[in-house]
Amino acid sequence: MERLNLSAAFTEGQDFRDKIKAFSGVDVKDCYQCGKCTAGCPVAFAMDYTPRQVMRLLQLGLKEEALKCRSIWLCAHCETCYARCPKEIDLAKVMEALRIEAKGLGYVPEKNINLFNDLFLESVEKYGRVHEMGLILNFNLRSGQPFKDAGLGPKLLSNGKIHITAEKIEDNGAVKRIFENVRRMGGEVE
Numbered sequence: 001m002e003r004l005n006l007s008a009a010f011t012e013g014q015d016f017r018d019k020i021k022a023f024s025g026v027d028v029k030d031c032y033q034c035g036k037c038t039a040g041c042p043v044a045f046a047m048d049y050t051p052r053q054v055m056r057l058l059q060l061g062l063k064e065e066a067l068k069c070r071s072i073w074l075c076a077h078c079e080t081c082y083a084r085c086p087k088e089i090d091l092a093k094v095m096e097a098l099r100i101e102a103k104g105l106g107y108v109p110e111k112n113i114n115l116f117n118d119l120f121l122e123s124v125e126k127y128g129r130v131h132e133m134g135l136i137l138n139f140n141l142r143s144g145q146p147f148k149d150a151g152l153g154p155k156l157l158s159n160g161k162i163h164i165t166a167e168k169i170e171d172n173g174a175v176k177r178i179f180e181n182v183r184r185m186g187g188e189v190e
Helices: 004-023 036-040 051-059 063-068 080-084 093-105 111-127 131-143 150-158 172-184
Strands: none
Touching: 004 051, 004 093, 036 131, 051 093, 051 150, 063 093, 080 111, 093 111, 093 131, 131 172
16 A cells, blocks of 8 residues: 655645745735635636635645636636735636646646637737637637527627627737737746
């Protein structure tokens, strides 16, 4: 029977916590588990681990569990958790760090989540904002469900909620520079 090496597990967990801190600026040890983040989270009901539980996984050094959970992909980045936190912990930044690490290790729960993220960023880079209709059409085609929600299109068009042509912002150069800087710093935007 193989013995559990707690020392190695703790060291690996600490290294991972340090990595999360370097990326997000958040020390997960600062969280004292009050639960206000979860109480205010508008998507906590759909998560497999609540925001408080994700922080606890990190505190305990349970890297794999944190990276493989669906919760990090459901975070809406609304920052309600940050606004409610008495310790001013920016949990949205932690979730983003976890998503980036999970994507790098291939822990994406559904291919469509990754596809949507990539198409969203592609649209922002190209137009300076999201072209909703283009995003929807491109996503549906590339995810193999070309007629998904097609019945909603006419109503959205007639109500002016989506537009056939993309509206570019006046100075898209600023947005392009942001994407270039992220790539130069080694970040991933695709």
